[in-house]
Amino acid sequence: MEIETQSYITNLLKTNPKIVENNLNYNDKKFNKKKEYYQLKEHIDTFLEKESDDRFFIMPGLRGVGKTTIIYQLFSYLLNEKQIPKNRILYLNLENLKDVPNFNIKEYIDVFLKDVNEAYPTVKNQVFIFVDESQYSKNWASLGKIIFDEDKNVFMIFTGSDALNLEYNNDSARRSLKKEIYPLNFAEYLYLKYDINYPDMLSETFRDMIFTGKVKESQKIENRMYNQNLINLNQNYLKEWEYYIQYGCFPFTLNRTEESIVQLTLDMKDRIIEKDLDIITSFTTPIRLATYKLINIIAMSKPSELSSNKLSNILNISKTSIQSIFQALEKTHLLFHVEPYGSCVKRQRKSWEYYFLTSQIKASIYIKNGLATQNPKEYIANLSENLVAASLFKLQQNRDFGIFYDPEKGGVDFLLNTIMGDIIPIEVGIGAKNTKQVKKAISRYNSDYGIIVSNRSSRIQKEDNIISIPISTFSFM
Template sequence: MDELEIRNSIINNINNSYPLINNNLKHDYKYLKERTIYFELKEYIDKFIDSCNPNRSFIIPGIRGVGKTTLLYQLYKYLYEIKNIQENRILFLDLNRLKHRPDFNLLDYLDVFIKDINEEHYLTSTQLFVLIDETQYAKNWDIAAKTMYDENSNVFIVFTGSNALNLESTADTLRRSIKKQMYPLTFSEYTELNYNINMPYKFTDIIYDVLQTGDVEELEKIEKQLHLNEYKVLKHNIKKEFEYYLEYGDLPVTILKNKIDSIQTTLEVSDKIVETDMDLISSIKSETRLKAYELISLLATEKPGEIALNKIANNIQTSTKTIENLLEILRKTELIFPIEIYGSPSKKSRTPTKYYFLSTQSKAAFFLSEGDLSRDTRQSLGILAENMVASTLHRIKETKKNKTGVYYDARRGGVDFIITTKNGNVVPIEVGIGKKNKKQIIQAINYYKSEYGIVISNRTDFITKEDNIIFIPLSTFSLA
C-alpha cells in the first residue's frame, strides 16, 4: 500500500472508531463494567498524560474470549470522553481487519499516523495514543514496538493479542514494554461484572499469603464481611452462583449470553484456536488439525490424569509424536497448561504430565454439550472444581513470578496438588465436592512432613482450621 492509501485508511478509521466502540460497549443502554486490568492501565495513562511517564508501551496477551478487545474499547472511551483527547490523536487498529490488505506493514501505518496525520503534534511532542488489537496478525510487530518506543517519547501504545504469536518475541521489546497477562475471570471479577458488587480486596495476594504461610486470619475477616454484606445482592445462594460460574462464568465473551448461547460461543472460541491460532505457531496439515479437535475433546471430557501419549494416540489413531506436538502447540495457545509430578528431575522425566484448561468454562462447555459426565452433577462439578483450583494455582504462580511451585501428587491415594512455597515448604492440597474425610490430607502432611495442609471444597461455608488442616470453601478460593 502506498502512503496515500494508508492515510485514507487511517482517516476513515479515526472517523468511525468512536461510534463503533461506543456501540459495542453498550448492552441494554448500559456500559460494560471494567476489569481490574483496566484500572491498572488507566493509572499508567494518567501518569503519562501528567508527566510523560516512561512506562508507555504495554503488551497484553491472553486466550481468546478473555476480553482484550473490550479492554481497548474501554481505554479508548476513557481517553476520548474523560481525558478529552481529540479523535485524531487516538488510533485504534484491529489487525484482524487489515491482515488481508496487500503488503500491510504496521510500522508504515504508525509512521503515517504519527508523522503525517499528527505532524503538528509530532513536532511539538503532544501526546498520542495507539491501541492495537489482534497483534498476532502483524509480521514484525515487535520491530514496530521497539521503533515506536525509541523514536517517539510522546506515544503511549498498547498491543493485545493471543499468545499464539508469542508476544515475548524479542528481549529488546520486552525491556521496553510492560507485559500484563489477561486471564479468565476470577469469581470476584465475575460477581463485580454481573452484580456490581464492589470487591476492594486484592484476593490474589491474600490467597497467596494463605498458601505461603497457613495464616487465614485476614481472609477469614474478609470472607465474613462478604457474606454479611456483598453476597446479599446475589440472585442465588453463593454455592449455586459458584456452580454457575464454574460452567458459564469465567470468559467475558459470554457474560451477557444465556446458557445455550454461552456453550455455543465457548465451543466456537476453542474452534477458532484450532483453526487460526495453531497455524500461527506451527503450520499443520488438515488431517492433523482434525486430530487436534479430537484431542481437545478427549482432554475436556475426561477426569484430569497423567497423559499417557501412546494411549491417547491409540484412541484417536495417530502417532505419539503427533500428540506430543499438538499438546505443545495447544499449550502455547494457552488453551491448556501442564502440571508436572512432584519429585526429582529424573522422576519428572519418567512420569507423564497432567494437563488442565486455563478456562474452566472451556472444559465445561464440552461436558455440557457432549460429555457423559454432564449427567452426573457431583462428579462433573468435582472435575470442574479441580480444574478451577489448578488454573488458579497456575495463575498465582505466574503472577508471583514462580515463587510458588505447583505439582501433582503421583502417590497411590495421593492428594490432588502439591505446592512449594518461596521458603521451600511443601503444602499438600486436596480438592473436592461434597463431604470429604481427612484421611488423604493427613497422610500427605505426614508423608511430606508439612506444617499444614489445605482442603478446598464445598464442605464448609466458611474457612475453618482444625489442627494443621485448613478448610477453604471453593467459592472463597476462586476469588483469587
C-alpha cells in the same frame, strides 16, 4: 497502496469513536471495568503528566477475556474525559487487515504518525496507538521498539492472543511492560455482572493464607464477603457459583443465554485451533483434526487417566505428534500442564497432567457431548479440580513456587513447592470431606499443614494442621 492506506486510516479516525461507544454498554448500562483498565489508565495519566516513561505495553491473553473491551474503555476515557482529539488516538484491529496483500503494519502506523499528526522528526503532541490482534503482524514487536526509541510522545498498547509471546523478543521486552489478561475469577464475575464490589485486599489475603497457613484474617474477610453476597444476590449464592464455573468465566457471557454461551465458547476454542495455532506452527490436516479430538478427550477425562501412549493409540498418531500438539496448545494458553513431584528422572518418566485455563471450556465440551447431566456430582468435581489448578497457575505468574501433582498412589491432587522448599499438599473434594489423603501427604512430605478445597465447608476452618476452604471462596483468588 499508500493512497489506500491513507484512506483507511482517515476513515478509522472518523468511525472509531462511534464504534467504541456502541460496544461499551448493554441496554444503556455501561460495562464495569476490570482491574487492568485502572492499572493502564494510571499509566496513561502519568504519561500525560510526563512523569513516567512507561509507554509501551503488551497485553496477551486467551480470546474472549476482554482485552478489546479494555482498549475501548481506555479509548473512551481519552476521548471523553481527557478531551484528547480523535485524530491523536488510533485503534487498529489487525484481524480486519490480515488478508490485505503484502500487509505491513508499519505503513498504517506511519500514515497515522507522519501524515495525520505531522511527525517531523517526532510527534509534537502526545498520541495513542492501540493495536488489537497484533499476532497477525510479524513485526509488531520490532515496530514498537523503534517507535519507543524514536518518539517519547507515543503511548502504545499491543493486544492479542498468547501467540504474542513468541514475538516478545529481548529488545522489546526491555522497553515494554506485559500485562497478561486472564479469564474472570468469581469476584470479577460478581462485580461485572451484579456490580458487587469487593476490597482489593480480598484475593491477596486468601492467597497469603495458602502460603502461610494463617487463617484469622481470611476468616474475617470471608464473613464480610459472605454477608455482602447474601444481601446483594437474589438467588442462592452456591447456585450462582455453579453457574459461574460453567458459564461465567469470560466477560462475553454476561448477557447471554446458556445455550449461546456454550456455542460461543466452543467457537472460540475452534478459532484458537484454526487461527492461533497457524501462527505458532504448521500442522498437517490429520494432525489438525487430531487436535480437535485431543481437546475433547482432555475435557471429558480426569487428568490422571491420560498418557501420551494412550492418546497415541486412541488418535492413531505418533507420541511425537501428541507432544507437538500439547506444546502448541500450551503456547496459546488454552491448556497448561502440571508435572509429577520428584526427581528429574521421575518427572520425565511419569506423564504430565493437563488442565484448561478456565473451567468454562471444559464445561462447554461436557455439555455439548451430553455428559454434564449423566453424573452431575462427578461433572462438578472435575470442573472444580480444573478451577483450582487454573487458579494456582495464574497465581504462579506473580509468585515464585512450583505446582506439581502427587505421583504416589492415593496421593493428593496438588503439591505446592515454595521458594523456601516447603511442600503444601492440596486436595480438591466435592462431596464427602475426607482428610485421610491430606494427612498422609503432610506426613510423607513433612509439611506444616495441608489444605482441602471442597463444597462441604461453608466457611474457612482450621483443625489441627488441616485448613478447609470452601471451593466458592477459593474461586475468589
